[in-house]
Amino acid sequence: MIPEILAIVLATAIGVALALLLDHEGRGAIIVGEGMLLGIASCAAILFVFAIATITWSRSLLLAMAVLVGAIAWWFARHRVGQLRSTVHYSPASAIFDGITALGLLGYSLFSTMAPLWEFDYICNWGLKGKLFWEAHGIDWSFLQNAFHRAIHPDYPPLLPLSFDVLAVVRGDWNDRALGLLNVVFALALLLVVRRLAAEETGSDLAGAFAAAAMLAFAASPWIGLAESPLVAYGTMAILLLRVGDSRVNLAAVLLGLAASAKNEGLTLIVAVAVALVIAGRARLVPRLWPAIAIPLPWLVARLMRDIPTDLATGNVFSRVLAHVENPAPLLEALAHYPVGKPLYWLGIIAAFAILRSRLVSRERFALSAIVVQFAFYIGAYLSSPHDLDWHLRWSWERVVSHLTPTLTYVVIVQLMRAVGAQPADREVISEQSVSRSTPEGGIAAERV
Amino acid sequence: MLRRWAIVAAALIAIGGFEPFYYRVFFLDRARTRVMLTELPFSKTPHLRDFYLDVRARTKPGDTIAIASRYTKWDGGYDYVYARSLYILSGRHILALLDPQDRPHPEKLAGADYVAAYQGEPQIPNFATVWRGPYGSLLRRQR
Known part of the structure; x- marks a missing residue:
């Protein structure tokens, strides 16, 4: 796996420069984390541009372009290198939680790379497209236009398949x-x-270390090789950064655009965030979310121009919604039947809301509104589903809930930590100022047919 | 009091969200788990993955391959066999000889260079068996 690791290191080096340019407040680990996401996306974007320009992919071309982008970004970011230094005082007590997180992440990496990826949606959708693009040395438009099997979802955005291709191009093999x-x-x-x-x-x-340890299972998606993982990373990071200040709106908008390039749910997340900003009294930021639209736009246009079909919008959407609203029993039964995670976790969330209701509602208005609006979009998608609802929920419900739980967990944990007595930071959350198949083993056991 | 309840709630969230598998994975028999995970997507059809790997080795990118199996219902097995061919046989054009409404499409054979027959060796006019394995056979169009 050395070529793949080198590719990730190179991508991170590029991404860190971009993060320094986009995030003027971030320090240390924040810049590195942002850089990892921006770097992978930048390399995938290079492949996308090559594909649109009908330039055949090659390792030398990708590396040359990546180095060029990195060099330019580092030239402009050279005065900000000091931001990479951490200014937080490290508490020795944090080592316990950091150790738990690091060990869990190590276990997750063992699990993620233990075998050729095995998820059905990897084999028939994300991985299949990545492999086809790799073999075609570009986007195989003809395959997408003529996709016969419903699981292929040719309309789904290409960030994840292209990210697979970045690793394959650098290795020179799949x-x-x-x-x-x-x-x-x-x-x-x-x-x-x-x-x-x-x-x-x-x-x-210590609170930071505890929050990271508590978030491990939510950040480390059990669906290996599926787009849940990038959607959660890009989408959650966008909300968390936007939540703490106006100054990070540019970076948050870019991350939202990348979430929309990872999965169609990311498109509704842009709307959810915009609505949440309005609800939180930060409507002035909404126009500044334009990069969130601009980034997925080339794919949406290409998809339209090449007549790539989409299934949720097929047929009479309105009549399907009407039928499901008139007879909500199948939806409600399915919602009640399929799990949304571990009961103890939800008990903790409910307890937190019972304890800190007013604090959570007033201080986390933005993040909670984004979660609620996005959740409403998911319900809307089920109402308009052309598939059998029981089947649709069975294979997606836990996954879509997993898109929202990381943000929910973070805001609840942070507010609980504040209530526990952690000293408030200099910077408050901006809203204060302005106004089961959730387990890897469960997933393996439930492998679909 | 608030502080105490906040600790309880935070502990519930952390414990409830805890994923023991990511720690248990260190103690798994990794070789066995690797085999299990590799076969997992094909587990309902024994050796299907091996069969497609054999077919891939005997065909080249750009070839058109029709998928034949003993399953005559889309949801009764054919979909399972067909969907899993796409990934392993990537680079080839894959044809389904059955549609989701269970209608057979023998006319598609006209466009096929090969027929990959899982667990069988059908007799098809203008095609001859070029390889026979333990889990199926590969037929090639006779020129």
Whole structure:
């Protein structure tokens, strides 16, 4: 896996420069975490541009372009290198929680790279496209236009398949065991940001370490090789950064655009964030989210121009919604039937809301509104589903809930830590100022047919 | 009091969200788990993965391969066999000889260079068996 690891290191080096340019407040681990996500996306974007320009992919071309982008970014970011130094005082007591997180992440990386990726949606969708693009040395438009099997979803955005291709192009071969490393990168990036951000917000390094440990299972998606992992990483990071200040709106918008390039749910997340900003009294920031639209736009246009079909919008969407609203029993039964995670976790969340209801509602209005609006979009998607609802929920419900639980967990944990007595940080959350198949083993047992 | 309850809630969230598998993975028999995970997507059809790997080794990118199996219902097995061919046989054009409404499409054979027959060796006009393995056979169009 050495070529893949080198590719990730190179991508991170590029991404860190971009993070320094986009995030003027971030320090230490935050910049590194942001850099990992931006770097992978930058390399994938280079392949996308090559594909659109009908330039055949090659290792030398990708590396040359990546080095060029990195060199330019570092030239402009050269005065900000000091931001990479951490300014948080490290508490020795944090080592316990950091150890738990690091060990869990190591176990996750063992799991993610243990075998050729095995998920059905990897084999028939994300991994299949990545492999086809790799073999075609570009995007195989003809395959997408003529996709016969419903699981292929040719309309789904290409960030994850292209990220697989970055690793394959650097290796010069398709190694579907090493591709699980991307899951680890996405999880690590989010945890680095969570670790540092929570410490900054609470003024307690121990609280930061606890938050990262509590978030491990939510950042480390059990669906290896599926787009849940990048969607959670990009989407959650965008909300968390936007949540703490207006100054990071540019970076948050870029991350939102990348979430929308990872999975279609990312498109609704842009709307959810915009609505949440309005609800939180920060409507002035909404126009500044334009990069979130601009980044996925080339794919949406290409998809339209090449007549690539999409299934949720097929047929009479309105009549399907109407039928499901008139007879909600199948949806409600399915919602009640399929699990949303571990009961003890939800008991903790409910307890937190019972204890800190007013604090959570007033201080976390933005993040909680984004979660609620995005959740409403998911319900809307089920209402308009052309598939059998029981089947649709069975294979997606836990996964879509997993898109929202990382943000929910973070905001609840941070507010609980504040209530526990961690010193408030200099910077408050901006809203204060302005106004089961959730386990890897469960997933393996439930492998679909 | 608030502080105490906040600790309880935080502990519930952390313990409830804890994923023991990521720690237990260190003690797994990794070789065995690797084999299990590799076969997992093909577990309902024994040796299907091996069969497709054999077919891949005997065909080249750009070839058109029709997938034949003893399953005559889309949801009764054919979908399973067909969907899993796409990844392993990537680079080839894969044809389904059955549609989701269970209608057979023998006319698609006209566009096929090969027929990959899982667990069988069908007799198809203009095609001859070029390879026979323990889990199926590969038929090639006769020129």
